[in-house]
Amino acid sequence: MAEKSSFFNSVSGDRKYQASDYAAYFNSFITTGVFPNPTTSLQAMANGGMSVLLKAGKAWINGYYYLNDSDLVIPIDVADGALKRKDLLVVRLDTVLRKITSVIKKGVFASLPVAPAIQRDADIYELALAEIYIGAGAIEVTQANITDLRMDTTKCGWVNSLIQVDTTAIFNQYMDWYAAKQTEYDGDFSTWTTDKKDAYDAWVLAIEADQDAVEAQFQDDFIIWFNSMKDQLSVDAAGNLQLQIDSLTEDLDDTSDVINAHMVTSTPHRKGLAGGITPLGADVQVPREFLRKAPSMKMFFANQMGLLRRILKLELAPRHYLKAKGTTTFTSYVGWNTVTFGNTISDEESLLTNGQFYTAPENGYYLILSNLDFIFDTTTDRYEFNYGLFINGLMESIVDTIWISDPPTASGNKFMFKMHRVVYLKSEDKVNTAVNSPATNAGYKHGGANSTLEIIKL
Known part of the structure; x- marks a missing residue:
């Protein structure tokens, strides 16, 4: 084995060095791996479709330097229709080709x-950056398909300096401190839980004792009450109680008969028949809740005690154009002119109103009566309303007299509709503000020659 040293100045070419000499030199104090700053250094990211994006970064492989200075798109081969695949993204040092890619x-x-x-051999050394999963039939690589391997020291790892401090003693000291604290905390927690359990057990025992006392007292009170009731309910007292019940039952039956005699039945109205029509002026007892259920186009007259004096069914079409005229029941004025029509009560107890009837004029009148929902008991006080208060809506007021004028004046162009005990009055849009002469256009239109007020029974 030869001795080797470096690096020295060359004299007449006697000190020539290879790139591998420099790589070995740097590799002696910088470990192989990826430079950790920034954290995205050489990170594989999904790029949409069948490709991945290799982020910019640097690597160090056995003393050789690699730089990717911008994001790099790397294509991925297409998937199989039935089987799966796992690809591996690496940076490869090739000493034969003298490059890292x-x-x-x-x-x-x-x-x-x-x-x-x-x-990893004498010619090739690879760092695995990411594992890429290709599912069957996949058309896109998502981030969930990419496993980052940069921190796996067996396949890649981060670059570190070889000059390190031995932290074994510090680590052992920390573990000793941690073990001591854990023992201390375990003892404190055990003591705390024992105290809490004892307090809870004592509380439960106190609650149970209170419940037992309340239950015993209740039983004693009930027995005392029950014994007293047995003494009071003698044979004579029980018989007297039964007599009172029988009397109340008889009164209830009588009241039910009276109510049934006056309730609405499904049988059609038959004017003049006994029990089918309530004569004019007769009193009929009707619960107030039934008044609220009155159908449209029916007028109810009731006093403050809820006794039905008479019921009139107004047989009119859905729209009524009231003009200058009235009757003894309906009175209206246009200007200072008044025209009165007569009412007759026939033998069959129907109220026939005779008058002049016209279709709605092209201009000059207001459609003010399209529906009567409910008529309630009231006094004879007069209420005056401007026309605009009840156009296009419901007017919820007790009304005996309604004055209509646009604009209101003292003598002309006003309309008074007089109806006993009206509460809801629905109206529609006016046709025109002008008013025709009452002498030629008196009366009201309802779709027939006469309007009939029919006396019916609830």
């Missing part, structure tokens, strides 16, 4: 693939 070492297709082995 990045290389994809293609694996073998298999159902359980294995990555190729790295080569």
Whole structure:
């Protein structure tokens, strides 16, 4: 074995050195691997499709230097349709070709693939940077398919200096301290848990004792009460109680008969028939909740006690164009002119209103009565409303008299619709603000020659 030293100045060419001499020199104090700064140095990243991106970075292999100064796209061979594959990305030192390059070492297709082995001999030395999994039929390499091997010291590793401090003594000292602290903490925790368990057990025993005491007291109280009730419920007391129950049952049956006599049935209305029609002025007892269920186009007249005085069913079309006129039940004014129509009650107890009837004029009138939902009990107070308060919506107020004018004036262009005990009044858009002459256009339109107010029973 020859002795060797370096490096000295050459005299007449007697000191010539090879690149391998310099590599061996640097390799003596810098270990082989990837330079760790930045952390992405020579990291393999997914690039979309069948390729990977090798990030910029540096490596050191047995004293030889490698630099990739920009991100490098490395293609990956296509996948098999049924089998899988594992490729290996390496940086390879080739002393024969005198270069270091990045290389994809293609694996073998298999159902359980294995990555190729790295080569390390006199001519080739490889650092494995990443393992790339190619699934069956894959068309893209994702980051999840790439296993980073740079920190695996058996396949790559980070570059380090060979000049190191022996930390064995420091490490052993740390382990001794850690063991002592662990023993101390274990003892403290055991003591704490024992104290907590004892306190919890004592609390449970106290709760159970309280429950037993409450249960015993309840049983004593119940027995005392039960014995007193047995003494009070003698034969005479029980009989008297039964008599009171029988009396209440009889009163309930009588009340049910009265209510059933006045409730709405599914039988169609028959005017003039006994039990089918409630005569004008008769009193009928109706629960208030039933008033709320009144269908549209029905008018209910009720006093404050909920007694039904009379029920009128207004047989009108869905839209009603009220104009200048009224009757003894309906009275309206246009300007200072008033036209009155008569009402007659027929033998069959229907209320017939006679008058003039017209279709809605092209202009001049407001559609104010399209639906009557509910009529409620009220006093005879008069309420006045501007027209705009109830156009296009519901007006929820107790109404005896409604004055309509646009704009309101003292004498002209006003309309008064008088109806007893109205609450909900739905209206629609006006046609025009002008008002035609009441003398030629009096009356209201409902789709027929007459409007009939029919007396019915709930």
